[in-house]
Every structure is written in C-alpha cells, then in structure tokens.
Amino acid sequence: GAVVSQHPSWVICKSGTSVKIECRSLDFQATTMFWYRQFPKQSLMLMATSNEGSKATYEQGVEKDKFLINHASLTLSTLTVTSAHPEDSSFYICSATGSANQPQHFGDGTRLSIL
Amino acid sequence: AQSVAQPEDQVNVAEGNPLTVKCTYSVSGNPYLFWYVQYPNRGLQFLLKYITGDNLVKGSYGFEAEFNKSQTSFHLKKPSALVSDSALYFCAVRDIPTELIFGAGTRLAVHP
Numbered sequence: 001g002a003v004v005s006q007h008p009s010w011v012i013c014k015s016g017t018s019v020k021i022e023c024r025s026l027d028f029q030a031t032t033m034f035w036y037r038q039f040p041k042q043s044l045m046l047m048a049t050s051n052e053g054s055k056a057t058y059e060q061g062v063e064k065d066k067f068l069i070n071h072a073s074l075t076l077s078t079l080t081v082t083s084a085h086p087e088d089s090s091f092y093i094c095s096a097t098g099s100a101n102q103p104q105h106f107g108d109g110t111r112l113s114i115l
Numbered sequence: 116a117q118s119v120a121q122p123e124d125q126v127n128v129a130e131g132n133p134l135t136v137k138c139t140y141s142v143s144g145n146p147y148l149f150w151y152v153q154y155p156n157r158g159l160q161f162l163l164k165y166i167t168g169d170n171l172v173k174g175s176y177g178f179e180a181e182f183n184k185s186q187t188s189f190h191l192k193k194p195s196a197l198v199s200d201s202a203l204y205f206c207a208v209r210d211i212p213t214e215l216i217f218g219a220g221t222r223l224a225v226h227p
Contacts, residue, residue: 106158
C-alpha cells in the first residue's frame with residue numbers, strides 16, 4: 001500500500017532553534033501534501049495544504065513565517081519550524097494524496113519538544 | 116460547510132464482542148467519508164472509505180462501515196473486537212478539493 005515516510009520521529013531542541021521535518025511519499029506521486037498539528041488527546045488541526053510547485057495555503061491563525069512549507073517535488077514536502085519556542089511543542093503529522101478520489105496517507109508523525 | 120461528529124469520547128468493549136464507533140456527517144452534495152485509526156505516537160492509518168456504491172464498506176483489519184444517507188451516519192463496526200483494536204479512531208469527510216475534515220476522535224478500549 002501507499003507509504004508516507006516522515007522524519008525525524010522525535011526532536012528535542014533548545015528554544016530559538018529552527019527544526020526541519022521531512023515528509024516523503026515512497027511509492028506514489030503526491031500532488032498534494034498536508035501538515036497537521038495534534039495536541040494531546042485532541043483531533044488533528046490542519047495547518048497548511050501544499051501542492052507541488054506552488055506556495056502552501058495556510059489555515060487561519062497559522063503563521064506563515066513561523067511554519068515554512070516547501071513542496072519542491074512530487075515526493076517531498078518539508079515543514080520548518082523557525083525559531084521554535086516551547087509553545088511550538090506538539091505532534092506534527094504530514095499526509096499526502098495523489099488525487100481527489102484517493103485517501104490521504106499519513107506519516108508516523110514527529111514529536112517536537114522545545115526546551 | 117462539511118463537518119463530522121463523533122458523539123462518543125470513548126467506547127468500551129469486551130474482547131470478542133461486536134463494536135460500533137459512531138459518526139454522523141453534514142455535507143453539501145455527495146459525501147466522501149473516511150475512517151482512520153491512530154495508535155499512540157503514530158500517524159493515522161487508513162481503514163476504509165465511502166465514495167459511491169454499496170452502503171456497506173469493508174476495510175482493513177476486519178472493520179466495516181455502513182453508510183446511511185437518511186440518518187447521515189457512517190458508523191464503524193467490527194463483529195468481534197480484539198484487544199489490539201484499542202486505539203483512537205477518527206471519522207473524516209473530504210472537503211473540496213482534497214482537504215479532510217476530522218471528527219474529534221473516539222477512543223476505543225477493548226478489555227480482555
């Protein structure tokens with residue numbers, strides 16, 4: 001089945017550091033990738049949608065300059081949390097889909113802890 | 116606007132018993148409905164989807180879901196629960212063009 005690889009799975013870093021999270025579709029071309037944030041015991045909150053070769057579309061309340069998204073190829077999207085602070089600590093999950101009729105396939109998530 | 120509701124925060128079932136996790140939806144137009152499962156510290160795994168066709172959809176790990184248009188429901192079911200089914204389950208509806216709208220999630224606890 002379709003596989004999405006997300007890396008790293010766990011990051012612990014100091015406040016002020018920038019952190020890059022990669023999301024790769026391993027066996028299909030992902031025309032659209034999504035980035036979610038999940039707080040403990042809560043549902044997923046969509047942060048942004050990115051289409052290959054285009055600028056990402058951010059949801060209301062998500063800072064574009066804080067969460068930089070790049071979708072440079074059909075198999076790779078990256079999320080960079082710039083100048084991370086403790087309030088950015090969360091579980092970040094990416095997903096990818098090849099077409100509107102196909103389900104989204106999710107990565108295993110990245111747990112980000114900012115000290 | 117599209118939305119889904121999962122009315123139960125948690126469902127408790129004894130192993131071997133049938134389980135149902137409820138989901139109702141609100142859409143304009145034809146619904147594209149999905150069920151996902153999340154294990155601790157993991158991403159979501161796709162279980163099944165309904166787009167068109169038979170109202171009873173079969174998915175992974177023995178799960179199935181029944182689409183009921185008159186009740187606007189898409190309940191997830193399994194005839195015999197396993198302890199390993201214990202996880203967080205999300206119902207979702209696809210918004211235009213590809214965005215998923217998730218329910219709040221239902222925690223399923225299967226007891227030995």
